[in-house]
Amino acid sequence: MKDVGLWIISRVVLNRSHSCCPDQAEMLKQHRELSMFLCRTIETNEKAGIRPSETYQSFMAVAGSHRELSDHCIKYAFWVDARSRAACEYFKDVVSFDTTYNTNKYNLVLGSFVGVNHHGQSTLLGCSLMKNEDIQSFRLLFDCWLRCMGGKAPKGMLTDQSTLIRRAIELCMPTTIHRWCI
Known part of the structure; x- marks a missing residue:
């Protein structure tokens, strides 16, 4: 991981998986x-x-x-700011991760990390855009989120009923209790 000021570059993939076309x-x-x-x-x-x-x-x-x-x-983008990091220090006991929003215009999946503050209000702890909803994308996202939040996993996570998300949580945050939202 290389810190370049305002941005933290956590992973760069230099290889390509397709043949190169002149056009x-x-x-x-x-x-x-x-x-x-x-x-x-x-x-x-x-x-x-x-x-x-x-x-x-x-x-x-x-x-x-x-x-x-x-x-x-754009295959994957993740956003978290200083306010989200500070809020996570206080309100990360149980975090909801939701990917039910699919932006048709860009064909990217929007994911959001949300906690609840001491007033019972939702507080944003991070957002992501993903091209693919596969286990590798979720693992990369959760690893990145954890690094941004100081490496401390939440006690519990609520998600939709995706087995891929559940499996990625088990691999990245083994001590976190996972529950499905209905």
Whole structure:
């Protein structure tokens, strides 16, 4: 894991699982680096309080469609901020993980980690976007979430009735008690 300031890079996959086609040369590594302009745009938007989703929308508008950005680039994304980390310190006894929202427009699955504060209100402890709902994706997500939350697993987790999610919890957080939500 490499800490590069505001972002923590926990895993980079450099191998490819498909043959290279000349008409898809723009997908090669040397074509995927962000220009200085895009990097500065992201940093400026962040400082100005512009949400990442709005920055993404502006990039999508420039690219022409969401397919250009999501089909080949986004396989997995995870978000947690300082407020979520602080809330997790206090409200992580039982965490709900939900993936019932599927964004049809981008064909990505939205997952959310939610705890309950001392006022009985839901508090967001992290979000994810995943291209695939397989055990490897869930394990990667849970491992990343645990690292961001200081490595301390919750006492209990509530999830939908996915056996893949249950199995990933057993592997990543063996002391956590899993319960299904109905």
